[in-house]
Each structure stands twice: as C-alpha cells, then as structure tokens.
Amino acid sequence: MPLTQDACPVWPCDDPDRDAFIAQVRMQGARLYRDLPWRNLDDPYAVLVSEIMLQQTQVARVGRFWERFLARFPTLDALASAGTADVLEMWQGLGYNRRALALKKTADVCAAERGGTLPDTAEELQALPGIGPATAAGVVAFAFNRPSLYLETNVRTVFLHELYPDCEGVSDKQLVPLVADTCPPDDARAWYYALLDYGAHLKTQVANPSRRSAHYTRQSAFEGSRRQKRAELVRVVLAAPGITADELAVRLDEFERAGARDGVDAVIFDSIVADLVSEGFFRRDGDVFLP
Template sequence: MLVRAGGQRRVVFEFMPLMNDARPTWPPEAPSKEAFVALVREQGRALYRDLPWRNLDNPYAVLVSEIMLQQTQVARVKGYWERFMALFPTLDALASADTSDVLAQWQGLGYNRRALALKKTADVCAAEHGGLLPETVEELVALPGIGPATAAGVVAFAHNRPALYLETNVRTVFLHELFPGREGVSDKEIAPLVADTCPADDARAWYYALLDYGAHLKSIVANPSRRSAHHTRQSTFEGSRRQKRAELVRIVLASPEGISAAELAQRLDAFEQAGGRPPVDAEVFESITTDLVAEGFFRQEGDLFVA
C-alpha cells in the first residue's frame, strides 16, 4: 500500500500475519540472502509458467484463481478458471447468479465450500463495496473464505504490492534452500524470511518465481513440504464424509425439480455400493444433508431437497 507522508511516498508492507516484534533471522547454515534471491530469480526465469490468470490487474480474477488453486493442481484449474470467468466475469455478475449455477460450474474441482464462500464474498462486495474487492489484506480477510495467504495473493498479484504470501510452493523453496535437513520447521521461522525477501517494487514477479521453482522442486524431491511443522497428510477422499457430501450436492444439482429425501438416500447408497462400500447409515445421511442445507448448498422444501 502506498502512503503519503510529508509529500513523500513510502511503501507499507502488508504482512498482517507477522507479529509486530518478528525479525528475520537468516539461518546460519543457509546461503546468503543475496545468493538465495539470485537463485530464485534464475530458477523463476527458467521455469516460468504462462498461466491465464497471471499478470492481470484484476483483483477478482486473481481471487478466483487463488481460491480454485487451494488444494487443487494447476492443470485442473486452467479450464475451470476460464469457463468460470466467462460466465461470471465480475463480482456483480457472480453476486447476481444463482448459487446452484455457481456450484454447478464448480463440479469436478472439489471442496465445494470454496465456491459457496466465493459467492458469499461476491454478495458482500456487491452490497457493501460497490461491486469491488477491498484492496488491503486486513479488509480481504474479513470476507468469507479468504485467509491470509489468499488475501496476500490478491494484493501481490493483482496490485503488485508486497504482502506475506506463504503457501505450499513458497514454503517448499524456503525449506529446500534455507533449512536443508531440518525437520519440523515452523512457519514462524519461515514467514519473516518471506517478508524479508519480498521486494517493494515487484512482488508479483518474485512470488511467480517462488511458485514456479517450488512446483518444480515438488516434482523432483519426494514430498519436500513434509519437513514443515505444519505438514499434515491429506485424509483419504474415497469413502469419506467429504466424498458423500460432494455426491449429494452433485445429485441435487442434477435434479432441477428437486429430489425426495428417500430417493436422494437411495442414490447415495447406490453410489457407495458401486464403490464397494456399504449403504450409508440413516443418521449419517441426515447429519450430512442437515449440514449441507445449513451451509447453503441447497434447501429443503417439505420432503424435497432443491438446488
């Protein structure tokens, strides 16, 4: 963010997640800061990926990409992002859309809560911000489903301002280059280094370099993020409650006239049995559908579930 003070312009770094007393401590076993920056920039130039959401001064378009990329591979996101932006090109267009249409366009990406949160963010921005996204990390994280990393991504990529963007590929680079052999490295150690290396004049290009180098490292080094203290193994999707939720949403969205609870339960049981799993317990079915209705994925009208 650029702030005027006594006629001078100064850069205020939007590093909201850092504690005020955090100071970067460069690891003694690591290469110098200058060598690290030079290496990342060199690798970034060599490994640059020309993705459709890059180098855009469009905060909404960047936000859509950042949310889609959460826990989803780039190759899967490309087509979805382009179709989504064609159908909902602005926040106002997304706010005006039916939730069922938004969820329908999200099918196949997984983690449907992301689509619901994005729709709610559009609704808030249309009602309270003139159809525009706020421009600061602090304001962005107040919106539904936007965490510090996503907010920093919007600030860095859409506005080209320095912000603390710490996600898995960025973390991978810092772990690999600055903490070789260390286990259980905390983000409290990494975050000040991310802030210290982010340039004031071109945060966008710097983070692109980190992302592309990190993606490359993950393709040649076995699970490099495992050495992070925050690394957790993703739970199995097959047969999980999350899979059942996704299938229920898919069935209801595919039933424009609505579907009875009994038929919905039967279709879910058929899905489970096709996967070699037992039918879903009635209490589990009721619990999941109750949650989905409460969260706004679909509504219940009498005995019918309707998108």
Template sequence: MIIEGALEAPLFTSEPSDTDIAEFQAWVREAGQALYRDLPWRNTRDAYAIWISEAMLQQTQVSRVLSRWERFLRHFPTVDALASASSADVVEEWQGLGYNRRALALKRAADICSAEYAGRMPEGVDKLVKLPGIGDATAAGITAFSRDVPCLYLETNVRAVFIHCFFRDAERVTDKELCPLVERACPAEDVRGWYYALLDVGARLKKDHKNPTRRAAAYTRQNKFEGSRRQKRAWLVREVMAAPGLSSAELLRRLNVEERKSGRDGVEGDEFESIMADLAREGFFHREGDGWLA
C-alpha cells in the same frame, strides 16, 4: 539458465546474513525465469480474476484449474455478476474442482463486495481477510499479483522453497519461523515476478526432492477421497442439483446404489441425515416438504 536434471538449490542457515538473502534472491530469480509457467491468470492485474484463480488453486491442481478459470469468468465476469448469480448456479459451475464450500464462500464474498465496495475487491490484506473464504495467503496473493506491492505470501510452494533452503534438516518447521524470512526476502519492486518465481521453483523442488512441505508443522496429509464423507457430500450436491425435489428416502436409496456399485457398504440413515444437515446448514440446499432443493 538451463535446468537439466534435478533442481539444485543453495542452502543456508535459518538465520541468514544479508549476503545470504541476496544470494537466495538471485538464485530464485534465475531459476524462476528458467522454470516460468505462462499461466493465463498471470496475464492480468484484475483483482477479481486473480481472486478466482487463487481460490481455485487452494486445493486443486494447476492442470485442472487451467481448463476452468476462464470458463468460470465467462459465466461470472465480474464481482457483481457473481453476486447476482444464485448459489446453486455458482456451485454447479464449480463442479469438478472439489471442496464445494469454496464456491459458496466466493458467492458470499461477492455479495459483500457488491454491496459494500461498489462491485470491486477491497484493497489491502487487512480488508480482504475479512471476506468469507479469504485467508492470509489468498489475501496476500490478490494483493501481490493485482497491486504488485510487498506482502507476506506464504502458500505451499513458497513454503517448500524456504524450508528446503533454510531448514535443511529441521522437522515441524512453523510458519512463525518462516514468515520473517519470507518478509525479509520479499523485494520492494516486482513483487509479482518474485512470487511467480517462488511458486515455479517450489513446484519443481517438490518434484525433484522429497516434498519439503512435509516437514512443515502446517502440513496435513489429505485423506483419501474415494469412500469418504467428502465424496458422499459431493455426490449428494450433484444429485440434488440434477434432480431437485427428491425426498430424503430417494436420495439415500440412490446414494446406496452408487456406494454398492463401488463395492462399499451402504450408508446408514444417521450418517445420511448428518451429511444432509451439514449441507443444508452450509447453504448448499434447503428442504421444502420432503423434497430437497438447491
């Protein structure tokens, strides 16, 4: 199958027949084969390596993850290696991927796996979701791609395919409506290949058509990063790691220099203290005297 121009998909009702499901499966397989992306994390069944890829891909573009996944694994090749590292080292290696809290969650989950599962990832969605930072989709991804067993993997690209094909004119489509279809369509064998096909088809659909996930009840538009509280948090994390021991006054002064360089108003002391309190509570750094350390 050669796909030229926009990807055209078969359309069904939200209550498809068995014949409809079979037709849908055949189309996904065929289109997925033509659109297959040979991504490095698809060439392993190691649950730890797959977990790292799933965590990175949660809110970061594939193109950025491509240059960072293997590098992260070189630094922390096993669960035990990640558990043995300091939180500061993990966060530093995570820089550039965004949402630094994911790095701390990885570290905390690795600590648990090292202590309670002999340095291995637990098997089964029910056990995986109990680890910090691992939700239903990540747990299912780890399970499907490492063990090749049927499970309910509903992430943004998968959601896009099912909304486009089964809810053509619907708005605010809920996961409660989608989950039975995702489960029903999931094959008993080659689950890895099935979900890889869905991911690649979904990625293409979102390029060729108005993004179907915008019609999902779960969809939220990401706020602008520039000038946001999230940007200030990220800058402060980098600054404390680069120059440990800086006082609050000096950090605020440096932050405001950067803000004004970008044409924005300076940060008020109350907002700065609120951000620092959040970062300290989340485990990014702590205070010693008047200095901040990662």
C-alpha cells in the same frame, strides 16, 4: 540425523546468504516459468478466483475451470447476481464446494457494500468470507503488485529446500520473517511467481520439502470419505431438483455400493444432509430438496 527446529539456522544464513538465495530463486523462476492464464493480471476478482480455486487443487486441473467460471461470471457483480445453484454447478469437478459458497458470499458483500469491487489491503480482504491470510496476500501481490506476506505450500517448499535442507519441524514462525524480508517493494508479483514456479518444480524432483514443515498434514483420502458423500449429494440435487429424501438416500447408497463400499445408514445420511442444508448448498421443502 536431521536437526531439530531449535538447532536450525535463522536468517541471515551463511550458506546461502540472502543475496544468493534471491538470485537462486530468480534464476530458477526464469528457467521454470509457467504460462498460466491468470498470470500477470491486474483484475483483483480474476486473481481471487484463481487463488481460491488453487487451494488444495492442482494447477493442471484449475485452468479450464477458471476460464469457464469467469466466462459465466466475469465480474463480482455478475457473481453476486447469480443463483447459488448456478455457482455450484459451474464449480462441479473442482471439489471443496465450500470454496464456491464462500466466493459467492464475498461477491454478495462486495456488490452490496463496495460497489462491486474488492478491497486492496490484506486486512480488509481477510474480513471477507473464505479469504485467509495466504489468499489475501496473493491478491495483494498478484493483482496489485504490492509487497505482501504470501506463504503457501510452494513458497514454503522453496524456503525449506534452500535454507533448511537438514531440518525437521520448521515452523511458519521461522519462515515468516524470511518471506517478508525477501519480498521486494517494487515487483512482488514476479518474485512470488518465481517462488511458485520453483516450488512446483522441486516437488517433482525431490521428496516434498514441505513435509518437513511443522504444519504439514497429509490430506485424508477422498474415496469413501464424508467429503465425497457430501459432494455426491450436492451433485445429485443440482442434477435432479425436487428429488425426494428417500430417492436421494437411495442414490447415495447406490453410489457407495458402486464404489465397492458399504451402503450409507440413515443416521449418517441425515447428518450429512442436515449439514448441507444449514450451510446453504441446497434447501429442503417438505420432503423434497431444491438447489
């Protein structure tokens, strides 16, 4: 029977001990090294774009989007100068369009207040739109190669697999001091990439250890969801600027029925559209919608 959280060990552990754990991660990281396009960069903006794109999106899908996005918006100033519609257009296919809006807002703030540069501390980064603790720590570690507390799903997977193999409901409160303690002062970048490479591999070999985290939640189905309807409405308005409300409703209804789902009633349609307008995805001008 799996141990409860209270019965699980806390660092330091006897098996493996701290040094053995670090050696294991470094060995596996070297063996499983992934040659990713955003790896070993010292451009904080490029790293930030990769970290935001990788949120809830598989690495294999992110590569081409990251390269295309940076080719179009190579700097924070370039992104700040772009229109929201152009940014959303370049984001299409990645999903979670809120990430694109938050990234654009961050660029706007940095262009207006920081001379087009990102701050270099986790605290200052978290004050920007859409940047949470893990994203901020990732920028500090990967762009500035400084110690940070980077706890995301693959990192969590390694700690749970190696240190808590028989535990259920392990909290991040337990993991945080371990992550902080093992991050080296001189090469945080290489250390966290070793954790990421090893964690990604573990997910293909064993039952995902991150499911034993107290914070694990299964992602809700996308098909038929409100999130999918939102994404389709954004796509249609970007592709057909000036579309009327009635036509937009028809297009969404057709999209749902093509997926063998019921059509969308007026109340749901109006609610989703109102949310998208208020969040800045597109605007309403009389009876038409514009990017």
